[in-house]
Amino acid sequence: MQPCWSSVESTEARKSGTVDETGEVSYDFEQKIFRLQEELTELHRQKGNLAGEFIELNKSVQEKDKLIASKNARIAEIETGVKKLQTTNMNLLDEVHKLERSNKLLREEKLAISESFECVQAKNRELEDDRCKLIERMNKLQVVVEQLKNIEHDVNYRKAQEAIRKQLAEAASISVDETPFTGPAQVFNAVIPQKAVAEIDANEGEVNSVRFTPSGQLFGSAGFDRKLRLWAVVEGKCELRSTLVGCNAAVTAIDFDPNETVVLGASSDFSCRVWTLSDSRLRVNLTGHSERVVSAKFIGSSKRVVTVSSDRTIKLWDVDRCQCKRTILAGSASQDVVACTGLGAVITGHFDHNLRIWDERTGNNTDKITLSARITGLDISPDCTQVLACTRNNTVEVVNLRMKRVTQCLASEEFRVGLDIVRPTFSPDAQFAAAGGQDGGVYIWNAQSGQLEKCLRGHNNIVVCCHWNPSADHIMSSMGEKPTEKRRKESIIDLSKYLDKRIRVKFTGGREAIGILKGCDNLHNMVLDCTTEFLRDPDDPHRLTEDTRELGLVVCRGPSVELVCPADGMESIPNPFVQQE
Structure with a gap:
């Protein structure tokens, strides 16, 4: 191929009028040059196209390089993740092996525990059989003990009757008029006593409870000597009529039924007992509490009894069947209970300052009245409209059951409640209220006005219980621990x-x-x-x-x-x- 400047030289030669030795420029040569120029132009065009394709391919190569780099980075990242997962997998395999070994040990321990449990169950069945046998034997022994105590009482009773017969034989000329029981005495207007007319050592040790019969002809006393004694007041003197035995621990409270046929005694030996007044024999032993029975009352008749215990339960009993009809979970320890036949309810006083009213039929807590402090004792008015509550706040509070609130708070500067069990009393007409103090005095208030009417002196220690005679003319009180010489x-x-x-x-x-x-x-x-x-x-x-x-x-x-x-x-x-x- 000739360079491009040759054609230019030919043109210049033609312009100058010079001609090659051959004498002319042939047409073929020009055509050849023209074709060569076209080829050159085509080559330049192809070169341009190739350059564009090269650029496009170069861009594509760069993009592919970038893609390969990203893929390589992703591959490296995945390889790193694979290594981590392989390490985690190895760790998990180790954990699986450990868990398999632990599981094997646990299965072996479970097998051993199952064998031990079967042995314990067998031993428990043996102990349960022994317990049932012991309970059956204990019940039989309890029956024998009660029979022996009744026999002992019968012997003492016959001896006493024989002594009385001899005395009557010696004094045959003296006629004795017997006054038959005429039922509960009518309610009299209360008279505030002025002095002590009789003093007796009712029980050996402390006396926990004293109470008159509904007629007022007899009264009972009970205490730490495990005996319940029945007394009669004759011409200003107290005569012992009978001693009731059968309790294995201190007697905490007593009560008489409205017809004066039986007497009830709550005891610290987790039970409550019923004796008949006619022959002083032990008739019923009510057991079921897991702690000491602190108080018990008849509910309207001798066939129903309510008890409260330190185990925080209240039990309603059927005396004829000698069984518990209902157990109520009180939630707080109670120190006393009264029966309100007018409302068909029982009322308990508790350590959490609350006076609770329970429906006798359903056992539901129908009302709760909050007092100033924990309650130590209760009494109910004869018309069942008011409750008297003694509290550790050194107050005696009168609660109206219709209004469900405290209507009178009885207090005195000298009155102090010295024990957790101090039982107050209403007068038969509910006009007065009395309670024993720490200083040995029996404080008497007007329940209507709240005024302190009288403080009877005579005890030299804490007075724990007092009860107003239904005849409304005198009060009986009992003292705590007797001071020794x-x-x-x-x-x-x-x-x-x-x-x-x-x-x-x-x-x-x-x-x-x-x-x-x-x-x-x-x-x-x-x-x-x-x-x-x-x-x-x-x-x-x-x-x-x-x-x-x-x-x-x-x-x-x-x-x-x-x-x-x-x-x-x-x-x-x-x-x-x-x-x-």
Whole structure:
């Protein structure tokens, strides 16, 4: 191929009039040049097209390179994830192996536990059979014990009748007029007693409950000697008519049926018993509570009884069938119960300050009345419209059952409730209310006006129960723990000579402690070190047990100190109020 400038030179030669030696430029040569020019043009066009295709292919290659790079990155990421998953898979396989081993061990343990459980079940069945046999044997022994006690009573009764027969034979000339029972006495206008007309040691130890019969001809007393005694007041003197036995622990409350045929006694041995008044024989033993029975009442007749217990349950009993008809879960400990036949309900007083009314037929709690403090005892008016409640807030509150609220709060500056069980009483006409105080007084208020009418003195310890005679002319009251002769030698006047020595201190309320006297003043405010307190008996909060607890350093306020003595006893105390021998 000739360069392009050759054609230009030919053109210039033609213009200048010069001609090659051949003499002319042939037409063929020009045509050839023209074709060559066209080919050159075509080649340039193809070159341009190829350059465009090259650019497009280059772009495509770049895009493919980018795609390959992204794919490679994705492949690397996936490979990294695969490695992680392989590691996780290996860990999970290890966990599976561990779980398989643990599962195998658990299956072996389950098998061993199943075998042990079967052995325990077999032993439990044996123990259950033994328990049933023991319960059956205990019931038989209980029947035998009751029969023996009845036989003992019959023997004592025959001896007493024989003695009476001999006395009657010696005094045959004296005629005795017997006054038959004429039913409950009518309600009289109450008269406030002015002085004590009789005093007896009704029971050995503390007396928990006293109560007149509906006619007022007899009264009963019961306490920690496990006996229920029946008394008659004859010409101002109290005569013992009968002693009812059968309880295995302290008798906490008594009640008479309206017809005066039987007497009811609640006991700390988790049961309640019924005796007949005609022959003083034990007739029914109601068992079912898991803690001590604190109170019991007849409901309208001798066939129905309600009991409350420290196990926080209320039980309604059918006396004829000797079985529990209904058990009510009270939710709070109760210290007393009364029956309201007018409403068909029973009313209980509780530690949570509430007076609860229960429907006798359904066992539902129909009403709840909140008082000022925990309730220690109850009484109900003869017309069943008012309830009298004694509380630890040192008040006696009158609750109207129709208005469902407290209508009168009876209190006095000197009146103090010293125990968790203090039972008040209404007068037969419900005009007056009475309750025992910590100072030994029997306080009598006007239930309508709330005014303190009288404070009867005569007891030298806490009065725990009182009851108004249906004849409305006198009140009976019972005292807590009787003070012994040693305890009447009250206190050490000069406490300074007992510094750094062990002394025993009794506080108001019954608590006692032993400690080393580290300081004192003339008001008996004391500081004790290494102090040990004696714990109370849970079945008898007025008695101390041998169990103790350490208190360390204790500050004793003088007004709370009732008795101080050396730790080795009280006989060595010189009593400043008694002439020494």
